[in-house]
Amino acid sequence: MNTKKLSLTAMLTAAALIIFVAESQIPPIVPIVGVKLGLANVITLVALYLLSPREAFFISIIRIVLGSIFTGHLMSFFFSLAGGLLCYAAMLFASKIFSKQQIWAVSVLGAIAHNAGQLCVALFMLGRSEILWYSPVLLLSALITGAFTGVTAQLVIHRFNKEK
Amino acid sequence: MKISNKILIFSFVTAVVLAVAAVVFIHSAGIGEGIAVIYLKGEVVEEIDLNAVTESYTIDVGDGNTVLVEPGRISMLSADCPDQLCVKRGAISDSLYPIVCLPNEVMILISGSTGSGQQPDAIAGR
Numbered sequence: 001m002n003t004k005k006l007s008l009t010a011m012l013t014a015a016a017l018i019i020f021v022a023e024s025q026i027p028p029i030v031p032i033v034g035v036k037l038g039l040a041n042v043i044t045l046v047a048l049y050l051l052s053p054r055e056a057f058f059i060s061i062i063r064i065v066l067g068s069i070f071t072g073h074l075m076s077f078f079f080s081l082a083g084g085l086l087c088y089a090a091m092l093f094a095s096k097i098f099s100k101q102q103i104w105a106v107s108v109l110g111a112i113a114h115n116a117g118q119l120c121v122a123l124f125m126l127g128r129s130e131i132l133w134y135s136p137v138l139l140l141s142a143l144i145t146g147a148f149t150g151v152t153a154q155l156v157i158h159r160f161n162k163e164k
Numbered sequence: 165m166k167i168s169n170k171i172l173i174f175s176f177v178t179a180v181v182l183a184v185a186a187v188v189f190i191h192s193a194g195i196g197e198g199i200a201v202i203y204l205k206g207e208v209v210e211e212i213d214l215n216a217v218t219e220s221y222t223i224d225v226g227d228g229n230t231v232l233v234e235p236g237r238i239s240m241l242s243a244d245c246p247d248q249l250c251v252k253r254g255a256i257s258d259s260l261y262p263i264v265c266l267p268n269e270v271m272i273l274i275s276g277s278t279g280s281g282q283q284p285d286a287i288a289g290r
Contacts (some may be wrong), residue, residue: 031252127206137188
């Protein structure tokens, strides 16, 4: 890993953490667990395209671990981790299929996987299948927020590539 | 493998429409009978026939949650978690969506009939 790559990785990790903590301070618009913008995922996507899957993975994990320490509950750590890992896996897979003009779709799939992961943890913790009534709301939320963060990431990635 | 933008946007819009339809359907579908069941860490704590409630009262659930029971409806009055999502959720009377406080593993759901809380859960009974 050369110095440039190392510093970019460190910078992106810091940016992801800042976005994560800042977003957690915004009161939720929809009073449903799991419905949030997930802006920090922009950074994971940027790292996935500008660096490599390995860096993207570590940025995502470090952001989740430190983010959970900074923002509060131990419980939210498991939710973030399950969501984050599934989201990463889905985006890695999708990035191989979709073109550079379709990064927004990669993000949408990642968001869906993220919410599915969180729903699974909730299902396991609460032990009642009634929680699954929330799945359409979470799907809709993932579609909208995923598309938004995906478009943002796509713009950032193309801007970066032009600068190089 | 290349996927055209047209197909991608079409599937995206279709997914949004289907999700909206499902959300609207679940919102409009009520359960009917107002039996509220309160769970703490997967165990039934309290079962209340909301229609039989004549005076409002509160129940403490676990260490941090207080549930407000009113005639015909139930809500989370307070919780010690940082996000307060369950409190903001407001009162429910026949909603399919349970009130959930994830940090404390508390859930209030409206059940169609009494006793359903004792049935083993097929997915994750614990």
